[in-house]
Amino acid sequence: MQLIDIGANLTHESFDRDLDAVLERARAAGVVQMLITGASREHSPMALELAQRHPGFLYATAGVHPHHASEYTDECDAEMRALHAHPEVVAVGECGLDYNRDFSPRPAQRKAFERQLQIASENGKPLFLHQRDAHDDFIAMMKNFDGQIGPAVVHCFTAERRELFDYLDRDWYIGITGWLCDERRGAHLRELVKHIPAERLLIETDAPYLLPRTMRPLPKDRRNEPAFLSHIVEELARDRGEEVAVTAANATAATRALFRLPPV
Template sequence: MHLVDIGANLTHDSFDHDRDDVLRRARDAGVARMIVTGASREHSPKALELARAHPGVLYATAGVHPHHAVEYTDECDAELRALHAHPEVVAVGECGLDYFRDFSPRPAQRKAFERQLQLAAETGKPLFLHQRDAHGDFIAMMKDFDGRLGPAVVHCFTGTRDELFDYLDRDWHVGITGWLCDERRGLHLRELVRSIPDNRLMIETDAPYLLPRTVRPQPSHRRNEPMYLAHIVEELARDRDEDVATTAARTTATARAFFGLPD
């Protein structure tokens, strides 16, 4: 397999002691490329730094997650624009709305999201999106930019059937994680993933979060890492009644086209 992990938080400090080993294990498991998520003012530059240190293997996004929306100042906006001048930065985000935890006030979330939508409209880069318990406002804000945005992926999709079809009706892409493997919260995804067209489906680990609960043996540290993408694609293939090689090839082709990665 030659897989693309479209969302891995490899700047997380849990990887500081063995990041090179993590990349080696990913490569050995068939993960050819990884998109390093930039989700804050602190970590977006680090994502670019990692991508530049591993050309052709790692790429980066640059953005501000709704949890960090209060840090989105004019200075932050200027910093993000400078990051997006680099070709290794292939998407705007992670950005969006999160009303589940409300770590930033909702008005601050909407303001930060709007500014990043404007950045995506100006750069033409794809959007790497986050939405949790904020579907109505999320859709409304995206509609305000109709006709001005490039492709978009709703990363780590965990939502309802209605939410999924709202996204697909707007030709957005969908990222599936190890949440699929969670018998407590992810069982509904087993059925929903059948409805995602081949050219709209991508896969991701969201490492170090969301270790698939069906991985055996479970690592004692409970840290997720990109090598487990191979496990996710196996589970996804089973749920879509496809062979693993087909699901792997299709999700990889879709990711390459979406992020403009070389063959």
């Protein structure tokens, strides 16, 4: 069984001490490829560097998360464009809107998002999207680029039925994380994931965040890591009424199609 983690924040400081061991555990758990999330001016170049150190196994995204939108200057835009000149960078983002925490002012979020949509419209790479509590503005901004941008994945989907079907109606991919395993916040996803077509369903850990709460035993440090992707797939398959091997194979095929990853 081959698995691909489409979202792992391996440039996070919690992986500094044992990254090689984390990668080995991922391989042992069937993870054959990963996308390292670039979500800021600081971490997008780090994601590329990490991907370059592990060719064929790790790939990168490059973008600025809405939390960091205030840092999106002309110089930042030039830096993002330079990163996207590298073949190891396979998606534009993480980018989008987050009105839940408003760590950056909403006008700054919209401006940074628009500039990254422009990059995607020019280079043809897929989008790695973030949306939280900003659905209507998010859809409106994406509609402004209809016919100009390629495919997209809504990473770490946690929202409700209306949002899901709006995304599926636009043929976007959906990324499911360990949020599915959170009985406090993610119980509604158990039903919703049944409606995601197999060719649009992707899987991710969002490590080190969103440790699946149904894992036993839980790691003492409560850090999520790519090796735990297999647990998410098992839960997802059960909720969809599928064999685990089927869910895994479909997600892997969909991921390679979206990000144009080679087989291994």
